[in-house]
Amino acid sequence: MAHKIAILGASGYTGAELVRLIALHPNMEIAALSGERKAGLAMAEVFPHLRHLELPALCRIDEIDFSEIDLCFCALPHKTSQEVIRALPRNMKIVDLSADFRLRDPGDYEKWYGNQHAALEQQDEAVYGLTEFYRDEIRSARLVAGTGCNAATGQYALRPLIAAGVIDLDDIILDLKCAVSGAGRSLRENLLHAELSEGYNAYAIGGTHRHLGEFDQEFSRLAGRPVQVQFTPHLIPANRGILATVYVKGEAQVIHETFAAAYRGEPFVQLLPLGEAPSTHHVRGSNHVHIGVTADRIEGRAIVIAALDNLTKGSSGQALQNANLMLGEDETEGLMMPPLFP
Incomplete structure (x- = not known):
């Protein structure tokens, strides 16, 4: 049975890249896509290159039923991610693509991003998402913080x-x-x-x-x-x-x-x-x-x-690589496509 996936911030570049990659994944099903400013639109209207895929329409985050979601990708802006992730169900796995949980010390986050950390409890459990170097920690993590590209x-x-x-x-x-x-x-x-x-x-x-x-x-x-x-x-x-x-x-x-x-x-x-x-x-x-x-x-x-x-190894591909580990899938699933050339 396929893992049900939500992508928050699907109207951005990394969100669209996640959709492109997950479309090739045999064990993941995109169940919800959010895009606050594009809510109500079909993904084909926002990203015509994805029009061949059967996808849910974009909606607001508060319209998503997370009770059946296995893993949520959070491709939202910095600061917004902390506020949203703090309110998500505690039993759901999350891969965050923003900077909001990358820095272990909340003081460092305030220094570099100019905001006080708004989700300290979640920061304590976040695992840094550079897969090749944190593989074992990522496997057992609930929240993984994707790196900057x-x-x-x-x-x-x-x-x-x-x-x-x-x-x-x-x-x-x-x-x-x-x-x-x-x-x-x-x-x-x-x-x-x-x-x-x-x-x-x-x-x-x-x-x-x-x-x-x-x-x-x-x-x-x-x-x-x-x-x-x-x-x-x-x-x-x-x-x-x-x-x-x-x-x-x-x-x-x-x-x-x-x-x-x-x-x-x-x-x-x-x-x-x-x-x-x-x-x-x-x-x-x-x-x-x-x-x-x-x-x-x-x-x-x-x-x-x-x-x-x-957009791939630096962000969305890394996020999918981490999600595979978190869900017990083969780490390379959905990611072995060769590069595009020229």
């Missing part, structure tokens, strides 16, 4: 190296490029085609990007001492994809061997041969992350490059 990319490129102590923890530079869908579907002047296309700009410069809270939390926890990376994100005129270029002090061969050991057997992490670099083209529309390692011309330095699709 930028934060996920940087962590795939750095976690094994920090854990193994093969790089200088005080000299890490993370230069990241993210496609425009990472900013969500809300209308903004700077995201208009005429103002975004043919350009390329840095933002949140000097350590103000909110995903730094996740880097600080996770890297420091791994190292057993404070670790801060120098991080600058850039917005690129592409629909999907993240490319992170990380500059570290360490030996490229050792770094490559460390990745090979850490990611051996992982179905969604592909380590390229030493000296090869990944591209966002090669992961588009998939749940895969590609990682490359190259020695720098300066002795004792290396460059690590990671690429993933921000």
Whole structure:
């Protein structure tokens, strides 16, 4: 019998991506879709590319009967998620795609997001959703907090190296490029085609990007001492994809061997041969992350490059991967589609 699924915030990009993925899942049935501003509309009206699917119409959250829902994906804006999840049934599994439960310390949440935490009880039970590193905790979790897409990319490129102590923890530079869908579907002047296309700009410069809270939390926890990376994100005129270029002090061969050991057997992490670099083209529309390692011309330095699709592996695909674990399904179910190319 199929697991009954609700998606809150189905009118956004990550909500639509969840629908696309779950449509291929043999053991999940979408029973409810919410979209507060689009309530009453068919999904085909909001996302015509999904018109071939038989889906419930969008509704308001308070119109959903959660008594028969097995798992709820919450693809709502930050702050809203805490208020909604706090009121959901305690016996229902939840995967949250927002930032509202990613930071374990409520003080850190207030620092990076500017709001007091509104669901402290739920925060205490939340498990961080980077699947490859929290798999056992996710299996038994009721609430899983999905990572930021930028934060996920940087962590795939750095976690094994920090854990193994093969790089200088005080000299890490993370230069990241993210496609425009990472900013969500809300209308903004700077995201208009005429103002975004043919350009390329840095933002949140000097350590103000909110995903730094996740880097600080996770890297420091791994190292057993404070670790801060120098991080600058850039917005690129592409629909999907993240490319992170990380500059570290360490030996490229050792770094490559460390990745090979850490990611051996992982179905969604592909380590390229030493000296090869990944591209966002090669992961588009998939749940895969590609990682490359190259020695720098300066002795004792290396460059690590990671690429993933921000809507899939960086968000909705990661969410489905976690939901599979929570529901006792095969972790890869509904996620083995190859990337789209060209």
